[in-house]
Amino acid sequence: MIQVDNLHKQFKTKTGLVKAVDGVSFSARDGEITGLLGPNGAGKTTTMRMLYTLMTPDQGAVKVDGLDIAREAEAVRRRLGVLPDARGVYKRLTARENIAYFGRLHGLDDALIKQRTDVLSRALGMEDVLDRQAEGFSQGQRTKTAIARALVHDPKNVILDEPTNGLDVMTTRALREFLRQLRAEGRCVIFSSHIMQEVAALCDRIVVIAKGKVVAEGTADELRSKTAEDNLEDAFVKLIGSEEGLQA
Numbered sequence: 001m002i003q004v005d006n007l008h009k010q011f012k013t014k015t016g017l018v019k020a021v022d023g024v025s026f027s028a029r030d031g032e033i034t035g036l037l038g039p040n041g042a043g044k045t046t047t048m049r050m051l052y053t054l055m056t057p058d059q060g061a062v063k064v065d066g067l068d069i070a071r072e073a074e075a076v077r078r079r080l081g082v083l084p085d086a087r088g089v090y091k092r093l094t095a096r097e098n099i100a101y102f103g104r105l106h107g108l109d110d111a112l113i114k115q116r117t118d119v120l121s122r123a124l125g126m127e128d129v130l131d132r133q134a135e136g137f138s139q140g141q142r143t144k145t146a147i148a149r150a151l152v153h154d155p156k157n158v159i160l161d162e163p164t165n166g167l168d169v170m171t172t173r174a175l176r177e178f179l180r181q182l183r184a185e186g187r188c189v190i191f192s193s194h195i196m197q198e199v200a201a202l203c204d205r206i207v208v209i210a211k212g213k214v215v216a217e218g219t220a221d222e223l224r225s226k227t228a229e230d231n232l233e234d235a236f237v238k239l240i241g242s243e244e245g246l247q248a
Contacts, residue, residue, distance in 0.1 A: 001027065001028065001029055001030050001064075001065060001066075001157075001188055002027070002028040002051060002062065002063070002064050002157055002188055002190060003027050003028075003062070003063045004024060004025055004026050004027070004028075004047070004051065004060075004062050005025050005060055005061045005062070005063075006023050006024075006025050006059065006060040006061070007021050007023070007024040007025070007047060007050055007057050007059070007060035007061075007062065008021055008022060008023060008057060008058045008059035008060055009021040009043075009046055009047075009050060009055065009057055009058050010058060019212050020043050020046040020212055021043045021046050021047050021050070021057075021212045022043070022211070022212035022213050023060075023212075023213060023214075024043065024047050024060075024209065024212070024213065024214055025060075025214060026207045026214060026217055028188050028189075028190045028205075029188060029204075029205075030156070030186055030187065030188045031183060031186045031187070031188075032183065032188065032189070032204040032205060033179060033180075033182075033183050033189045033190075033191065033202050033203050033204050033205075034188075034189065034190045034191075034203065034204065034205050034206075034207065035190075035191060035192070035193060035199045035202065035203035035205070035206045035207065036048070036190065036191070036192040036193075036207050036209060037192075037193065037194070037196075037199050037206050037207065037208050037209070037236065038192075038194070038208060038209035038210055038240075039194065039210065039240060040194070042209045042210050042211065042212070043209050043211070043212040043213075044161075044192040044209055045085050045161055045192065047209065048084075048159055048161050048190070048192060049084075050062060050069075051064075051069070051080075051159055051190070052077070052080050052082045052084075052159050053069050053073045053076060053077060054084070056070070057070075064076045064079050064080060064157055065079050065156065065157070067079070078106065078153065078155070079155055079156055079157055080155050080157050080158075080159060081150040081151040081153070081155035081157070081158045081159070082150050082158075082159045082160075083143070083146055083147050083150050083159070083160040083161060083163055084161055085161040085162065087139070087142050087143055087146050088146075089134045089137070089142050089145050089146055089149075090134060091133070091134045091135035092133065092134075092135065093133070093134060094130070094131050094132055094133055094134065095121075095126060095129050095130050095131070095132065095134060095137075095141070095144075095145045095148070096117060096130045096131055098134060098145050098148075098149050099113070099116075099117050099120070099145070099148050099149045099152050100113050100117065100152075101149070102149040102150070102152050102153075103116065103117075103149075103152040103153065106152065106153035108152065108153060113152065116151075116152045116153075116154060117130070117148070117152065120147075120148040120151060120152065121148065123178055123181060124144045124147060124148055124174070124175075124178060125144075125174050126141070126144045126145070126148065129141050129144075129145075139166050139167060140167045140168060140171035143163065143167060143171075143175070144171075144175075147160070147163065147175075147178075155187075156186075156187055156188065157187065157188045157189075157190075158182055158187055158188070158189045158190070159190045159191070160179075160189070160190070160191040160192075161191070161192050162191075162192055162193055162194070163175055163179075163191055164176070164193070164195070164198060165193075172198075176198070176201070176202060179191070179202055180202070183204075196231075196232045196233040196236060197232075199220070199232065200220045200232045203219075203220065204219065205217065205218065205219060206218065206219070206220060206223060206232075208223070208236065208239050208240070210239070210240045215239050215240070216239045220232050223235045223236075223239070227239060
């Protein structure tokens, strides 16, 4: 479980301070997929970077399975599997070697790395590229490799930043099914997206973020009911519009 309490983060720019995250709070439970939904620049990626300890909050707290990210960052990282917004894989290594490298960083022995690699490659449908050098991989192949190496240590909590961004239809379908499998295994899954159909189809709960704030949260049905709209896209537009009106 991941608990987020009153997160704040601001950055210095040439024109002054910009609040990227301004009091974000929510909980993501085990055995559920929690979606972060918001327009570009809403603060989703900055929020996720604080969750997986890449950035330090200016204010607020995050707990992963009861562990505080500020005081117990190393233990938190062992409990997290992260697909960041940057998908970089080591091009001179094969997919298998990329996964094994991250497994060794987590202290796994070779036998366990092989076992986990086999499990993940089957789940992600990447057996045909497992022993190919990553240079020349398609975006989907790079994303699958990045997800596999993020999960090689079998973490209970998974954070994915727009995992299907730029993927073709078949790869997207495969990744969506993989996310459902993670949920069925009882993991806590957080992922960000700006694709309404994807969020509506996958997420048990949705957290809508605009201008660094949580403007609404609930199931897709609850958000549609709250806004009196028939589809999630119209509900989202109304929620974001309300926030913009408050900020004006």
